[in-house]
Amino acid sequence: MSSRCAVGIDLGGTNLRWAVVDGSGARLYQARIERPRDQTEVLDRIRAAVEDCKSRYPSVQGAGIAVPGIITPDGVTSNNLGWQGVRLDEELKDLGLPFRVLNDMAAGALGELHFGRARGFGSVIFITVSTGIGAGIILDGEVYRGANGMAGEVGHTVVDLNGLLCGCGRRGCWEMIASGTAHRRRVREAFDSGTWPNLTVEPTPSDVTLRARQGDRAARALILRTARYVGIGVSNLANLYDPEAFIFTGGFARNNWDIIDEYLEREVRDQAFSQNVRLLLTELGDDAGIVGAAAGVLARG
Ligand SMILES: [Zn+2]
Structure with a gap:
């Protein structure tokens, strides 16, 4: 994939970001704007972004967009x-x-596979633990989309018949x-029940992380409880794939x-059949989608 380049676009809930990515995964040029609310304006901005990249790098061979x-x-x-x-x-x-359109988690998975933490692997699951939980699934080097493009909606697998709606x-x-939202809810419940009598305002999840690093046992226990729930679903996925x-x-995992x-x-070794599965943190971070969207184009050559 060397000496070639493609445009990678990440259309997120908050921002529209784009980059020219070369065959080694390097970002040659990168920009972002706040995502317009209006659909027509989003499309206009995407067109302008691609034109912008083409004018800077006339050799771009295509554009990928993560949505x-x-x-x-x-x-x-x-x-x-x-x-x-x-x-x-x-x-x-x-x-x-x-032009190639990819689900954002599938794009992130491709980014990590070609240029990030998953280099050298054939089957990996890229998983976000943030507001919700979602996954991009790569099986034998290929994105697994499913029959209806709905593969990877792992956050909506039931783990508790009597759980929250x-x-x-x-x-x-x-x-x-197991999401960051659930974690925040438990932080609120802990605060409301008087876990931190010295605190006058509810701590944010970042505050709780900081406190855990400083030796606050209640804070650490809250984080590990969420990790335990994450482990249950990850073990299920390990047994499936x-x-x-x-x-x-995702925010919870990265922070x-x-x-x-x-x-x-x-937790995962205790629960899953496989004793070899590796658990790793993203290498590309916020750029996984952008790099993966471009990689999806570059890989097709
Ligand atoms: Zn659901």
Whole structure:
């Protein structure tokens, strides 16, 4: 993949980011704007971003875009963006470049596979533990999309029949107990029940992380409790897919990795059949989607 380059675009809930990525994964040029709310304006901004990259690097051979949604032949559907069946490929065909649309987690997985922590692996699961939980699944070197583009919705696998009601309509989805949102809820409950009598305002999850590093046992216990719930779902996925590694991203995982990594590994070894699966932290961080979107184009050559 050397000496070639492609445009990688990450259309997130908050920002629209883009970069020119070369065949070694290096970002030659990078920019971002706040994502416009209006769909037409988003499309205009994406066109402008690609034109911008083409003018700087005339050799760009295509553009990949990572979107937080489900991609089917009928288009992109995304709750985050408020999109229903938007035909990105049709809308952007006037750019005159090969264009590939990927789910953001699938893109992140590809980024880590080609240029990040998952280099050298064949089967990996890229997993975010943040507001919700989602995954990008790579099996034998290929993104696994599923029959309807819905593979990787791992946050909505039920782990507790009598659990909390989820936004998807079912009870006890994994992300209802193991996401950063669930973690924040338990921090609030701990604060409300007087865990930290000296505190007058509710600590943020970042405060709790800091306190745990400083030896606050209640803070550490809260973080490990969330890690335990993360471990339950990861063990399920390990038994389903038998990947070589899980690559973690998302606020909860990234902010607490030094606290949770060994504990999580023990949990998964205790529960999963595979005793070889590796648990690793993202190498590309916020750039995984952008780099992966470009990698998806570069890999097709
Ligand atoms: Zn759900």
